[in-house]
Amino acid sequence: MENTVKHGEITGRFRRSVFWRHFRKNKLGLVGAGIVLVLAGIALLAPLLSPYDPTELDAQRILSPPSRAHCFGTDRLGRDVLSRIIWGSRISLLVGFIAVGIATSIGVLVGSLAGYYGRWVDSLIMRFVDLMLCFPTFFLILAVIAFLEPSIWNIMVVIGATGWMGVARLVRAEFLSLKEREFVLSARALGASDLRIILRHILPNALAPVLVSATLGVAGAILTESALSFLGIGIQPPTPSWGNILTGGKDNLEIAWWLSFFPGLAILVTVLGYNLLGEGIRDALDPRLRQE
């Protein structure tokens, strides 16, 4: 028993070092990782970094253009846009991570069941996945959100609940190929239970593509949240979110370009960061792509 644990540790460390060696060479992936880290830092340190209270009104400075005091300008209530964007990063990241957490959990659960048990379980689940994929996702999200209170939790749940199908397909495919391998057969011959085989033997080997899709998923969830908030059915003011700052930008399009320019740029850079990181991880994990 001791031996196997040690062996596992060594292969784990070995795999990590191989991964890192390949990831390090990918400049775009490193840029993505940098963006992601910086953003996490900004979100964590928001109270220290933001020059003003994001909800503080200033009747003297309504819609003032970028200046030394307010380098991203102020909105129609005189609130500092930079501070709102800094605090908005917390909302975006929170929604991104939790929505993807929900989607990934559902997808892994459903995909493992379908892939491991096969037969009617598989057909039933996969037909349901096909069904869910028929809905234009944004329609579905919009319909559900509009009937719920537009709270941050509801948004996370709905984005998560409509985004698990891709993960489920990925995990199922991995399970289909892994469950016939020798190490799984030997575990079964030794009398391991289904649950143990799924959790300890197959799942750890199926997680690499899930990690990639989760990273890309964070980007997608952030985009969706900002679109919803932009349409006025996402995060509600006064809570700052990049999407609802943009709504103000749309309403004052002719007079206040800074209101729409900066929050959109924040979304673009964030989504770009997660996409680059995701692609970088994919390239580093996939030996076929390394040769190119």
Add this chain to the structure above:
Amino acid sequence: MLRHILKRILLSLPLLIGITFVSFLVIHLAPGEPTSLQTDLNPRVSAASKAQLRHLYGLDEPLPVQYVKWAWRSFRLDFGQSFAPDGRKVTEKIAERIPITIFLSLLEMLVIVLIAIPIGILSATRQYSLFDKATTVFVFVGFAMPTFWLALLCMNLFGVHLGWLPISGLQSMNYAQLSIGGEILDRARHLIMPVLVGALGGLAGFSRYMRSNMLEVIRQDYIRTARAKGLPERTVIYKHALRNALLPVVTILGLSVPSLIGGGVIFETIFAIPGMGQLFYGSVMSRDYPVIMGILVIGAALTLSGNLLADISYGLVDPRIRVAKER
């Protein structure tokens, strides 16, 4: 081939029923009712008239009964009447909007295909060149672009500051007085921004896809053979390689239907285009059940037919698939 097509159509029928079931369930299990919007804020509405209103809309019946009634009607393409004050038929409301959305989506697809294919070919044949690197950057930015933001920026620049293009609607106020040529020009000017901005996401994805397709094809043996027998590079690329690299294009086009339709909600709202997306947004805001249901079902049915069309036409253009499936 005919059997294959028939089989695919039959297989998608249960999916269609499932679609109606899921959309019905989602909307009716969510809290909040259309009547509450009309009654909650009005203190003079009595409980009796509330119940009357619920009865009028059939909301007092058990869910399965409501579903069966609704499903039976919708098979005859009757989605009931809108809860909106105008009380018009849902089918009518959707019918006058759907051509606009479909027309816009088709234009977007056209733009995507016309631009993405050359980009894909050029960056594959010149892999790692400056052009390839520039398009890679473009692709990543295109993927990450919040398109509603880009729409705002373009409206601001081309509409407000430069005044080159109109920023909303499909036609100008003086449309009726224009000559035919003027009408076409007016329409085109209104369409440029929504179509180009709307196509960006698909453009990025599609040119990336085209590039990797092409890269895969030009590494194959038959291309090496073509080069070895001395064919000029142009013939090798555009005659031998391109044909095979283009095959999956139809599939991708079919599969891009849901994202084009879904994206319509945002564009049509921003650019004030009276399409299905704008109608959907409005109905969602006023909890107009019948219209939401109708659009959700029609949107999903369009997606389904997109998939079906992709599947069938892939079989038509690629004999290998056809043979494999008939066996």
